[in-house]
Structures are given as structure tokens and as C-alpha cells.
Amino acid sequence: MPFTFSGAVIEWRGPAPFVFLAVPEEESEDIKEAARGQEYWGQVAVEVRIGGTDFRTALFPKDGRYLVPLKVVVRRAEGIEVGQRLTASLELAARS
Template identity: 60%
Template sequence: MEWAFDAEVIEWRGPAPYFFVAMPEADSAELKEAARSLIYWGQVPVRVVIGEAEFRTALFPRNGRYLVPLKDAVRKAEGIDEGDIVTVVLRPGRADED
């Protein structure tokens, strides 16, 4: 399965600033059900495509949605900053499933 959506880049300030894209609630619920066997500690391993960048990460659950963490290398390569709207395509799966 694959999900594609447009969403705003948000910054979450914890001990260090992190940037995320929040998956829509309906898509998050669908993903949670479809990827049930992959979920560990609430996180879902995925392959993400944003622009020309493709990378692996784990989605974090927060307030009924999954958050897609954006690596600094991806943000810099794609010219992405807080408040930008990006198109995200993701597929659940572990790295060993390539």
C-alpha cells in the first residue's frame, strides 16, 4: 500500500528542534490498521519520497496522526523549510523488505 498527501512542514521544539509533516488523520488511521504487523513502540517503519529525495524513517504517533520526521539532509537538498507545503509519498515496510 502507498499513501500520498500534501501537508505543511512543522517544527516541534523538544530538547532539540525537529521538523515533521503530519499525515492526515484518516490516512493515519488507515495506515495504522494496514501496518499493524510492522508497528513497534507505536512507530511504523516506512520508505518516504519527497521531491527527488527518497529515505527510510519511522513515523511517530501524535494526537491521532502519524508524524513524518524530516532529516536535515532531506530538507536542505529539497530546499524545505518550516511552513512549506510538501507532497509526501510513503509506503510501510522494514529496511530488510527492500
């Protein structure tokens, strides 16, 4: 089942800065329900499309919602900046 949502690009500073797309709470709840039994330490493997870029990653749980990690190669390909609002679609990744 595909999920489509819009969210803000945020930065989290740990030892190094990480950039994420925040999944809204409602969609996070829907994804959590659909992924029941597929999560690994709270993370959920997904296939994501932003603009013309497809990539595979794992959703990161934070404060009751999910965050989509945005790799540098994806940010460069799509011209993504912190603070920008993006629309993304994602599907749960097939279990291997």
C-alpha cells in the same frame, strides 16, 4: 500499498528542534490499519519520497496522527522550510 498525501511542515521543540511532515488524520488512520502488527512502540517503519529524494524513517505517532521526521539532509536536498506544504508518498518498509 503506497500512500500519497499533502501536509504541513511543522516544528516540535523539545531539547532540540525537530521538523516533521504532518500526515492528515484520514491517511494516518489508513496507515495505522495497514501497519497493524508492524508497529514498534507506536512507530511504523516506512520508505518515503519527497520530490526527488527517497529516504527511510519511522513514522512518529502524535495526537492520533502520524508525523514524518524530516532529516536535515532531506530538508536541504528539497529546500524544505517550516510552514511549507509538501506532498509525499510512502510505503511500509519491508520487515527485515
